[in-house]
Amino acid sequence: MLIKLTGGRVYDPAHNIDGRVMDIYVRDGRIVERPNDAETIDQEYDLRGKVVMAGAIDMHTHIGGGKVNIARLMLPEDHRASPAVHTDACRSGCGHAAPSTLTTGYRYAEMGYTAGFEPALSPVNARQSHLEMCDTPIIDKGGYAMIGSDDFFLRMLAAKQDQNAINDYVAWILHASQAIGIKVVNPGGINAFKFNQRALNLDEENIHYKVTPREVLQSLTRAVYELGIAHPLHVHGNNLGVPGNVETTLKTMGAVEGYPVHLTHIQFHSYGTEGDRKFSSGAAAIAEALNKHKNVSADVGQILFGQTVTASGDNMRQFANSGHGSPRKSVLMDIECDSGCGVVPFKYKDQNFVNALQWAIGLEIFLLTEDPWRIFLTTDHPNGAPFTSYPHLIRLLMDKSFRNDMFAKLNLDAQAMSTLSGIEREYSLYEIAIMTRAGAAKLVGLHDRGHLGVGAGADITVYTDNADREAMFAKPDYVFKDGQLVVRNGQVVKVTWGSTHTVKPEFDRGIEKDLKKYFDTYHTMNMENFKVSAAELEEDGRGHVIVQESKGRREKTA
Amino acid sequence: MPDQGMDLEELNSFRMENMTQSTNFPAGTIEAVAFPGEGLLSDDLVISRDSDGNLALQNQACSKTTAFFERPRTPSSPQIAGKPTELGAAIAKVVELFSQSRHPLISGLATDVYGMRAVMNLAETAGATIDHMNSKSSMKNLLVIQNSGWYVTTLSEVKNRVDLLLVIGTDVVSYFPRFFDRVIWNKEAMFTDNTDAREIVYLGGRDLNTAPGTSPSGRKPDVLPCDLDRIPEVLAALRAIISGKPFLATEVAGIATADLEKLAERLKAAKYSVIAWTGSALDFPHAELSIQTITGIVEHLNKTTRSAGLPLSGNDGDVTAYNVSTWISGYPFRSSYRRGYPDYDPYHYETSALLAEGEVDALIWINSFNPERVPPASKTPTVVIGHPAMQFEQPPAVFIPIAIPGLEASGAQFRSDSSVTLPLKKLRATELPTLGDVLSAIEAALKAA
Amino acid sequence: MIINGVSIDDTFAEAFGMRGTRVLITAQNLRWAYNAARAMTGFATSVIACGVEAGIERELSPEETPDGRPGVSILMFAMSSAVLMKQLETRLGQCVLTCPTAAAFSGIDDGYPEITKINLGKNLRFFGDGFQTSKVFNGKRYWRVPVMDGEFMTEESTGMIRSVGGGNFLILAESQPQALAACEAAIDAMSKVPNVIMPFPGGVVRSGSKVGSKYKSLIASTNDAFCPTLKGITKTELSPEIESVMEIVIDGLTDPDIRVAMRAGIAAACELGAKNGIKRISAGNYGGKLGPYHFKLREIMA
Amino acid sequence: MSALTFTLKQAIQQRVDVSALTPDNLAGKSLSDIAAIPLDSGRLKLRVDSLFDISGDNAEEIVFNNASGKLDYIGSKMKSGRITVNGGAGSYLGFQMRKGEIVLNGNADAYTASGMAGGLLHVHGNVGDFLAAAIPGDRKGMKGGIVLITGNAGERAGDQMRRGIILIEGNVGSYCASRMLAGTIGVLGSVGDYVGYGMRRGTLLLTQPPKLHATLQDCGTHTLPFLSLMFKSFSNLPSKFAAINKNRVQRFAGDIANDGKGEILVFK
Known part of the structure; x- marks a missing residue:
């Protein structure tokens, strides 16, 4: 079937197209060349006057896996207020802070998003993460395997094993957990907490392994680079949420010694200690450093006001925060010599000094960071806010007067501590398209997504231009997923199952000898059962596994 | 070579065409098999299969496992x-x-x-x-998650870290026969030189099979028995003592307060204590409140040391x-x-x-x-x-x-x-x-x- | 105007807007209710140095109190709500919280067009160091604070209204004992009037003051025009037969309350009449420039 | 104007959610509008007039006649008016009620007055388990208002209750006042085992000595003036509690396993 999308105003930053009126052709789920005149167009959409972009990509969203499901499980009161009723196209579900999988897929698609990446896929829990994501319809997904506090890796570092061995382990993890990237959370800190360490600074040793977070970061950034994986090491730094952590974050940028690194939800890591309340914005310093260090990218993790739930592998910090939760409950876990998790419901309030300043800090980072290819639009769903608030966030970025109106409602002490109202910048549609499409695809390593060039998967979103950007981005006219019309006027009209993106770098399978011994001695599961097969993801007809290209070994260490 | 059976993709496509799954399964040995009916899901089973599809367990496991795999096949129809x-x-x-x-x-x-x-x-x-x-047993745990939450741990963490195991109202093995063999008396552990030194305390219940809690060298566990329906009270007393409240009674449900105080001190001194229970064994009304008391004990212990709950379920x-x-x-x-x-x-x-x-x-x-x-x-x-x-x-x-x-x-x-x-x-x-x-x-x- | 031989001056008492509140104090018996109430209203004669003007309004029977124990009601007035709230809290804390068996309740809940809720025991509860508990009955919150004699009970808040302070009249007599006798009679009569207090000792003040002083640091000084011993050397308001002047100052929840009280007091003084040496009733004012309330004596007594 | 009356036509098998039939919801609606309101029952949606004969016109005064334990959520979230139920009520009677009055002549099922924040709920009969408790996930039970029960209450009465007054003339099951946060519960009859388990704050007033577990500790016998105040506030209530005027009690405090600022007061 040949589909023609006629006359839309196209924003495709991957091809430097900034609002050019053009036609797009789609066949068998892909964007194709303009066919010859003799070919019949099976279906045509008149998009004159409409804004056309690739489907949006959320490069950091907690949509599947143990802690997300714990968040769902522990919040019946949040679900009760937001039932998702059965429609002709959609099954029912629920969802606000921690939506059900089905509802998650529908709601993303309805906002024009066609992919989302679970950033904290604990390898031991990878099967569950994928099972959940495979039950998340329409959108493509993938995960970043979380290591760095796992005992196997820390034993390797403590034993000073060479970088090649570490690279092999990292590659093995990517295969075994069907992941597309590697993440580290509070490097070494989750492990240290199991030994009753309550904080871990960049150069502080784990009392058991005598390994520092700096060493963890260095070996992992290098492993990811040398394996040729597109997505740089995804780093949730030490000291999340701690006033003064801006210093840790700046040091972390330097610690990776020029290797590519992605600092996630950087807003939570940009706090100073100035002012009467010893809490201030470190946004300017962070943005300046981001502008300078071209090897560093970041997503913001914007907070927005209202009820949500924080879910993190960082149980050291979540334990410390659990007393601030609202409603007051929390689930914390030590997990399988692999990781941990902490789930704490949270309510951000605009009249709360800290929350109001967090809000301003996030926006300051967005607006002071110059290169939209290296800064990404996230709320760290659901930690800063549910992903359904993205249209609102886009409006905050694109509309200065709206932003300043919101700012004026904040806690007055927080207003006094922020420079936000003095920032003139407004994001353009082109920049939004970079942040949420082209840049995100490039960062994650999705070669056929995030752009509208020939050969790309036909994930396309069509909007009606509207000065109210929140209204515009909340309700696309059309969303095509792999060439199929899945959303019309902001409503799902057809449910498809997206694919799972992975990366499978080459590695020396000899590593399995050590791993098998480790599993047999210390684990409670067999190594073979630890590994998730692609076939399992495709079970029940829930989509396919796509292996994205990795560049092959780079500068393999002798 | 171990037979991995049919691969999933093959199986799936087959299922789509046909409402049944019959195909050829030659005689052989299959490794890394898990027993799906039990919550520990021990996946170290080795199973041999004859050409008729009769299975035989090659490990020492437990009677439930054997019954599951070796049950004679009887023809059955709708x-x-x-x-x-x-x-x-x-x-x-x-x-x-x-x-x-x-x-x-x-x-x-x-x-x-x-x-x-x-x-x-x-x-x-x-x-x-x-x-x-x-659900009668697992709901007790779910209600706690939904009300206060908890701090819990997982089997491999127990296997490698636990130095004091406190078991509430159950011998565990009635529900999970291989528990002690798998995660307590394992020969090697990453953070303990000598797993034999692990301390085991049974609190509550009567006539429990505490033999599996005896260490390989023969060190007996401590047992503080009480009637099942007095467990809520005993747990409340332990929590009050651990939180430093002035506790007046000299005994609770037949357990001397001095013994509870000793247990409280041991829990505080432990580096990684684990408090385990099974929802099924806490078979008295409103047991979720007792589980919440356990999680309150863990919460208090974590103020100074490390401790975690271990809710055992999944059957x-x-x-x-x-x-x-x-x-x-x-x-x-x-x-x-x-x-x-x-x-x-x-x-x-x-x-x-x-x-x-x-x-x-x-x-x-x-x-x-x-x-x-x-x-x-x-x-x-x-x-x-x-x-x-x-x-x-x-x-x-x-x-x-x-x-x-x-x-x-x-x-x-x-x-x-x-x-x-x-x-x-x-x-x-x-x-x-x-x-x-x-x-x-x-x-x-x-x-x- | 002359009543029973007493001449009523054609003048007026000039009064100010104040903030007023009422607190009910109960105890195991009246003795201890009075002990608390007297302490709480002690050293509260004039806002000039005491912050508030306060006094016991009346006794309360057990049927009239929230907890069914005997009690007294007190009224307290200040020039600003901030001062009133601060004084109320301090005095409650030092005089009722401390007093065996005493409890405190709101005395103003309705009946006035504009009532502001102010803290009564709201912050005192923290004396309980976490052991305090609260109870809500009929929409009102009460705090229970464990103390050595049992529990201190206090309502969380009471009502504050705009009220009037500084109503007054002067009794001019031929001798000091006669002036005092007239004052006593007046105070006895006025004590039966609800919603007012006479904050000075025994309800009577002898040191009437004028604005200003020869000493720069003083804002008020003795009212020499009414000092009988200065008749010959100052610009006096007194006729030769007047040997003693005493003043009764009245604070009331409303303007009519003060009128009722003044009428009762003046009438009682006049009842003694000229034959007992009571010659004149006058009042203090500042020429009408300072206070918005003018209580004209002749109007009140008409 | 006469009371808007819903008379159940015949006994029903599946529970029906009648939360839509409150004075606030029905104000200004015509009888035909009301008749057509769909009510959840099992997986069906049933019209009001398929279940009830409807009469009367004053939506401020609603009456359910011939009512049964299958009618759930009577008076749910009501903010005004009065509902009288004759027969019986299902679960969630007065759920999250804010204001107004409900009178039940008959027995009610579980979760009566759950999440209630104000108003008066008067049951002439018994209620089931979880009276005034929070529903799963919520951290607070009843948050205000007055509940009067002439009969008995089931287990976990007042679980996580946050504020308000419950006066029960009959007996109460086990775990009465469990995890109670604040408020007052009075019981003239007996209470079951584990009374006040996990109680953090609040007052449980008993006329009969209960069986106490070890973390509720005796604080001695006292004359508490606040009880006089409390009973005076009850004096106008249509309850046997209105006639009580005692303030001499034995005070037990706890549950010291869980903060332990609650009190169980037993009349001496």
Whole structure:
């Protein structure tokens, strides 16, 4: 079937197209060349006057896996207020802070998003993460395997094993957990907490392994680079949420010694200690450093006001925060010599000094960071806010007067501590398209997504231009997923199952000898059962596994 | 070479074409097999298969495991009112019952992830309420998660870290026979030179089988027994003592306060204490409040040292059932689609209450693992979809035998600690359909009706 | 105007707006209710140095009190709500919280067009160091604070209204004993009037003051025009036969309350009449420039 | 104007959610509008007039006649008016009620007054388990208002209750006042085991000595003036509690396993 999308105003930053009126052709789920005149167009959409972009990509969203499901499980009161009723196209579900999988897929698609990446896929829990994501319809997904506090890796570092061995382990993890990237959370800190360490600074040793977070970061950034994986090491730094952590974050940028690194939800890591309340914005310093260090990218993790739930592998910090939760409950876990998790419901309030300043800090980072290819639009769903608030966030970025109106409602002490109202910048549609499409695809390593060039998967979103950007981005006219019309006027009209993106770098399978011994001695599961097969993801007809290209070994260490 | 069986993709495509899964399974040995009916999901089993598909366990495991894998195969076919029939006719009868139902219930739910996906789909289409056969015990834990939350740990952490294990009201082994062998008396551990030195304390209960708590060198565990129904009080006393409250009583339920004080000191001195319980063993009303007291003890201990709870559950796939239900609907079992959206009411959506008050008028009982788990007696028309060896005193309205996940069907199962999901292997051929096949067929027919 | 031989000056008492509140104090018996109430209203004669003007309004029977124990009601007035709230809290804490068996309740809940809720025991509860508990009955919150004699009970808040302070009249007599006798009679009569207090000792003040002083640091000084011993050397307001002047100052919840009280007091003084040496009734004012309330004596007594 | 009356036509098998039938919801609606309101029952949606005969026109005064334990959510979230129920009520009677009055002549099922924040709920009969408790997931039970029960209450009465007054003239089951946060519960009859388990704050007033577990500790016998105040506030209530005027009690405090600022007061 040949589909023609006629006359839309196209924003495709991957091809430097900034609002050019053009036609797009789609066949068998892909964007194709303009066919010859003799070919019949099976279906045509008149998009004159409409804004056309690739489907949006959320490069950091907690949509599947143990802690997300714990968040769902522990919040019946949040679900009760937001039932998702059965429609002709959609099954029912629920969802606000921690939506059900089905509802998650529908709601993303309805906002024009066609992919989302679970950033904290604990390898031991990878099967569950994928099972959940495979039950998340329409959108493509993938995960970043979380290591760095796992005992196997820390034993390797403590034993000073060479970088090649570490690279092999990292590659093995990517295969075994069907992941597309590697993440580290509070490097070494989750492990240290199991030994009753309550904080871990960049150069502080784990009392058991005598390994520092700096060493963890260095070996992992290098492993990811040398394996040729597109997505740089995804780093949730030490000291999340701690006033003064801006210093840790700046040091972390330097610690990776020029290797590519992605600092996630950087807003939570940009706090100073100035002012009467010893809490201030470190946004300017962070943005300046981001502008300078071209090897560093970041997503913001914007907070927005209202009820949500924080879910993190960082149980050291979540334990410390659990007393601030609202409603007051929390689930914390030590997990399988692999990781941990902490789930704490949270309510951000605009009249709360800290929350109001967090809000301003996030926006300051967005607006002071110059290169939209290296800064990404996230709320760290659901930690800063549910992903359904993205249209609102886009409006905050694109509309200065709206932003300043919101700012004026904040806690007055927080207003006094922020420079936000003095920032003139407004994001353009082109920049939004970079942040949420082209840049995100490039960062994650999705070669056929995030752009509208020939050969790309036909994930396309069509909007009606509207000065109210929140209204515009909340309700696309059309969303095509792999060439199929899945959303019309902001409503799902057809449910498809997206694919799972992975990366499978080459590695020396000899590593399995050590791993098998480790599993047999210390684990409670067999190594073979630890590994998730692609076939399992495709079970029940829930989509396919796509292996994205990795560049092959780079500068393999002798 | 170990036989990995049919690969999943192959199997899946096969299933799509055919409602049964028969194929060739030559004689051989299969490794890394997990026992899907039990929450520990120990996957170190080695199983041999003869050319007829008879299985023999090669490990020392436990009687439940042996019974599961070595149960002789008996021919089984769908039945309507106890009389053999074709699968299609049986499904048609189910559809007839369910399409007329004003409030259908799907319970039992002893299955795996793939089975639960089909359950959720059917429940949504049929407007059904769902519950699990073990919900009486697992709900105690879920209510705590939903109320205060908790700090808990997982099996490998226990295996490598625990220095003091406190077990509440159970010997554990009655429910999880291999618990001590697998995670306490393991020879090697990453953070303990000598696992033999691990301290074991049993608190509450009577006449427990505490022999498995004796260390390999013969060191006996400490046992502080009390009647089961006094456990709430003993736990409250321990929590008060650990929190430093002035506690006046000199004994509680026959346990000397001095002994509780000693236990409190040991817990505070431990580097990584683990407090374990099983929902099933805490068989007294409102046990969730006692579990909340346990989690309060853990919370207090974590102010200065490290401690974690270990809720042991997951038999008959209950951890699987509530996880899948939660990600698809937002709620664990004891929820319902009757209103057109998921709705949760653990007090009212409970199988025996729903049957007793006649609230539900049709029941599908799903039971894959233990053929003895028959549906509760009731006047409600009942469909049983389950283990082919199930026997009934009163034949249900419809019985549909299915392929057992982890035996005759592939699958995925959650372990007790909910953090680990393991693949289940298809170990031999069967003519029987999977639960997913049957439920999808029922759902399709209901939609068409 | 002359009543029973007493001449009523054609003048007026000039009064100010104040903030007023009422607190009910109960105890195991009246003795201890009075002990608390007297302590709480002690050293509260004039806002000039005491912050508030306060006094006991009346006794309360057990049927009239929230907890069914005997009690007294007190009224307290200040020039600003901030001062009133601060003084109320301090005095309650030092005089009622400390007093065996005493409890405190709101005395103003309704009946006035504009009532502001102010803290009564709201912050005192923290004396309980976490052991305090609260109870809500009929929409009102009460705090229970464990103390050595049992529990201190206090309502969380009471009502504050705009009220009037500084109503007054002067009794001019031929001798000091006669002036005092007239004052006593007046105070006895006025004590029966609800919603007012006479904050000075025994209800009477002898040191009437004028604005200003020869000493720069003083804002008020003795009212020499009414000092009988200065008749010959100052610009006096007194006729030769007047040997003693005493003043009764009245604070009331409203303007009419003060009128009722003044009428009762003046009438009682006049009842003694000229034959007992009571010659004149006058009042203090500042020429009408300072206070918005003018209580004209002749109007009140008409 | 006469009371808007819903008379159940015949006994029903599945529970029906009648939360839509409150004075606030029905104000200004015509009888035909009301008749057509769909009510959830099992997986069906039933019209009001398929279940009830409807008469009267004053939506401020609603009466359910011939009512049964299958009618759930009577008076749910009501903010005004009065509902009288004759017969019986199902679960969630007065759920999250804010204001107004409900009178039940008959027995009610579980979760009566759950989440209630104000108003008066008067049951002339018994209630089931979880009276005034929070529903799963919520952290607070009843938050205000007055509940009067002439009969008995089931287990976990007042679980996580946050504020308000419950006066029960009959007996109460086990775990009465469990995890109670604040408020007052009075019981003239007996209470079951584990009374006040996990109680953090609040007052449970008993006329009969209960069986106490070890973390509720004796604080001695006292004359508490606040009780006089409390009983005076009850004096106008249509309850046997209105006649009580005692303030001499034995005070037990706890549950010291869980903060332990609650009190169980037993009349001496």
